Amino acid sequence: MPTPSFEPTRRRPTLHDVAARAGVSKSLVSLALRNSPKVSAASRVAILTAAEELGYRPNRTASSLVQQRTHTIGVHILDLHNPVFAEILDGVHEAARHHEYSTVLVTGNADRQTEKREITRLLESRVEGLILIAHRLSDEDVAEIAAEVPTVVVTWPMEGIAQLDSVSGDDALGMRLGVDHLVALGHERITHLSGGDNRIAHARQAGYEVAMAAHGLAPRIVSGGFTEAAGYTAAREAVGSSAPRPTALVVANDLAAIGALAAMRELGVDVPGGMSIVGYDGMRLLESLDVTTVAQPLADMGRQAADLLIQRINQPGRPSVHSRVATGLVARGSSGPCALASPL
């Protein structure tokens, strides 16, 4: 098979070139290349051969322009460093491929300005729909985007916006499960390391507060973030502060829980002997690390998001769907009985 090379001098072959070489018209080449049945076998062979010989490569910018369709959905990811998002993406990819949509992936590095710019780019590229796997945009920004193109927000419910669907876990329930688990193990001094100042962190923190109140326990919150570094710092603060040391930490997400674990190691606090730790999200890596977490069906969330999006692309007017997926506690080695509870 020849490998034509295109020096800057030589123009890339176009449909026109293929047509000329095969001795047919441009339109026929176009049909043949898209497997239309109304092309004779002879022409088809001639065309395919010519295309092959020239190293023809269809130009999607041209076909998108004329078709007014891109068959592409845009996916924005909050943070590529968090494996959680990769797991959600697996589901998105699977569903998108199933419906013969391409995906194009961008990230805003959890920075509002960058996010806006990247999403603008997607819109200018005329993606047919958008999946936001977490974001830092304002409600107004999201509403504007959703007015322009079908949109699905993954990770929290965002109701009341037209043309917008969402897929999320139940943070209140999840936090309740985490706290219940620790209380059942005899813990009472349970500190929450928060995820900082963003929507999902707030929801989880609120869930924690409600759950603690339900057990008649006083909430203790240290503000943190969704990264290992933030979890590390918050955990040190939680342990080092003047108040009586907590016996358990419910952390805003898995990554921060890993940071909290690192802090305990450094402080010489045994886990779970001296401190129980519970994460949130259910990323696969935590299985290897033997960390208890509140798990969500991540790939399934991605799959649902893509399905909902493609449905809406095909039927823009349909009512919004706000799917809530099941959340469950996965108990592992980082949580155990409270040492204070059983006097030894």
Place this chain on the structure above:
Amino acid sequence: MPTPSFEPTRRRPTLHDVAARAGVSKSLVSLALRNSPKVSAASRVAILTAAEELGYRPNRTASSLVQQRTHTIGVHILDLHNPVFAEILDGVHEAARHHEYSTVLVTGNADRQTEKREITRLLESRVEGLILIAHRLSDEDVAEIAAEVPTVVVTWPMEGIAQLDSVSGDDALGMRLGVDHLVALGHERITHLSGGDNRIAHARQAGYEVAMAAHGLAPRIVSGGFTEAAGYTAAREAVGSSAPRPTALVVANDLAAIGALAAMRELGVDVPGGMSIVGYDGMRLLESLDVTTVAQPLADMGRQAADLLIQRINQPGRPSVHSRVATGLVARGSSGPCALASPL
């Protein structure tokens, strides 16, 4: 600020619509929107206002077509689940933005067919260059791609292909550092958990073999892969096999090292007391996990890749560059003195 919404019925506004509303010609609108200095202040205001009111959104497919440029580079990532790649991407993004290039990200899930399809899509979308952050393609495939568009391969040196640059660490040196470290700690029974059947795994395995030979030690290899699961399985096999149990494991990458750690925990083998473990790649997460690793400057590799690519886009003829970045051992808590060496 108005938020125009585009029902399926209403067409998206185009340059033409903006021009009509502002009472000027299409070309002037085009100039104004791109901040050309040769547009009068009055016209500029009228145009910007009209665009705003209509909710005008430029169509990149059209402008790419006419300009014959996309200002976009395509990035293929082997595996989004491996945080190593996210760290490389940070560098790519930084450099790309600096040169005002957009990036579009695809992944082939480490599957050759999918990789080819995704890269084909990028080529059809007329990306101006390609960065392959690891891949599973054949040399022929890569050569064909590089003949068509400037390409940079990250993670291993790929010499002898025109229009192709590469950025990689030195796997032979890296493995040497890992083995030296363990030998210095008194280890002799050092088993390598390999990365499976792919180029980079082979290079690391070869490096291990040379390093062992240099110390007059017999190599022991268990074949594994680049995931936690593969590392877990390989580690169990290494420990469970009939031969005298190794005292140290040099693992093909960090993710597999995490799996190996999990296996040790499950088997009740203390790390580093009963087993030392060394990873490879130097991903940030390992700091939190306190795991020794052979580290590469990941973000810097990404930055270099993007810089090289953009250089080549601007100067297609220049000779190939094969950059090798510095590799260094980062000793942490997962490696320690060999218990057998110091009789206690």
Place this chain on the structure above:
DNA sequence: ATGAAAGCGCTAACAT
């Protein structure tokens, strides 16, 4: 089964 022609939304060369 095949071809001619129009046009998608935009930029750029060339007027004026």
Place this chain on the structure above:
DNA sequence: ATGTTAGCGCTTTCAT
């Protein structure tokens, strides 16, 4: 400073 025109590479009527 602004308008006119041509055309990027493709798909899609509409003829034949």
